[in-house]
Amino acid sequence: KQANGDYKVTVRSSNHKGDSGLYNSHVYLVDNAGKFIGLGGKQVTLDITKTQGTLTIANNDKNRGTFDVVITNLTNPGGITGVVIPVWSDQNGQDDLVWHNATKQEDGSYKVTVSASQHKWNSGKYIVHGYLTDASGKNVSFGATSVDVVAPKKIGSASRGNYDVFNKIVYLDAGHGGYDPGASYFGISEKSLTLAIQSRVKAKLEAEGYQVVTTRTSDAFVDLTDRSRAANASESDIFVSIHINAAGSSDVQGIETYYYQPYAEYPSRINAAYHANPTRLSMSDTLANAIQSSLINATGAQNQGVKRRTFAVLRETTAPAVLLELGFLSNSQEAARLTTSVYQETLANAIVAGIKAYYEKESNV
Structure with a gap:
């Protein structure tokens, strides 16, 4: 209810699977007995840009056990304040899970370099997921991929x-x-x-x-x-x-x-x-x-x-x-x-x- 006696609600496409197309809105009042009384309806067509992005693996260096995760074509109707990339190897479940913060590049893409040194020097399949952080602080998934990593023998630091x-x-x-x-x-x-x-x-x-x-x-x-x-x-x-x-x-x-x-x-x-x-x-x-x-x-x-x-x-x-x-x-x-x-x-x-x-x-x- 507004100050002038009107009623208002904001409908978010994110609450409706982010779908584009024709949206149907029906309006009911609820009387003192709890009964719903129909007042009418409206339709509106929304063209929604869905959350999406492309995860690409680049520079897989088998000598150093490192690889880059590059994120392109990233869009989200709720805005983008950051990108995080959870990565883990397929050894022992997710005991080496690390949430990497990707850095925005000049061309608008995002990138993070992942090292086997951050994942217990494990070799094998690494699972890579992509999440963006929207304007409300919520993490929204936009994709996943994997890469085979060869970790060099750990020699310390x-x-x-x-x-x-x-x-x-x-x-x-x-x-x-x-x-x-x-x-x-x-x-x-x-x-x-x-x-x-x-x-x-x-x-x-x-x-x-x-x-x-x-x-x-x-x-x-x-x-x-x-x-x-x-x-x-x-x-x-x-x-x-x-x-x-x-x-x-x-x-x-x-x-x-x-x-x-x-x-x-x-x-x-x-x-x-x-x-x-x-x-x-x-x-x-x-x-x-x-x-x-x-x-x-x-x-x-x-x-x-x-x-x-x-x-x-x-x-x-x-x-x-x-x-x-x-x-x-x-x-x-x-x-x-x-x-x-x-x-x-x-x-x-x-x-x-x-x-x-x-x-x-x-x-x-």
Whole structure:
């Protein structure tokens, strides 16, 4: 019932199997005795675009145990806010089920790279389903396919303490999230900026042939130790935590990068065997300097240098690890720059260039 006494109902094609064609509407009132009294009827013809999409398997690399899932011709009458691809191997049911987030490409398609390393290194048939997320947040199925995967023999990773192995897998950690906003100035929260920059870095790394694992892809809170625990369970070569800085003085500005410094008063909780490993520290030093140099050259920002601290995510992560502070949100000029897509793109390009320089120096891949 409306304010003026009229009655109104919105009919959604999604409640009628999304069908196109002639729709019949009949109207009844219900009296005080519960009796239905017909008032009339109307017809309307709807031309509905049904939910559909095409799942294609590409770049099935039997040497690395990876393949791409490409989604094209994706349409949905309820809108599209994201695409998720659940994948599992046919070994042991769905015990290796992973919901992969696909990334939108410039041509409007979506793509995600799947690795056997994310599925217990299983070989055999992999089941691939496609779901889009509509404007209401509901997941809607649009197709399924499968692919035969040959997984290479598992040889470990830096995240497992083998620093001689390079899988070209990068772990990205967008700082803060959920009820932890991080630094907040001028109506801007650190958690939003770190996620936006991570998204750009992820897409660029994947375009360069790297695989990317992330702590979070939405505004969600993740405990510090859980971030390192997830990284240590992956096959990633490096851990890169993305943050925005703040200071007591609004004059302070610039970019700085941290790697781990052991402090006796802060013993490791889950990484006692590797936190102070000299190889890890040396490789972290190389990674920090490569990214810091690239960031300063690309942005022209004040160089606050490479520093060492015992931050939890650096201490508890087994792989070479760095924490980036990409500017001071407490400085009005840097805050304004950090919110622009142009500057975020510059930062992302520089981070990727630094990561590539690290790989070239350490692994020659």
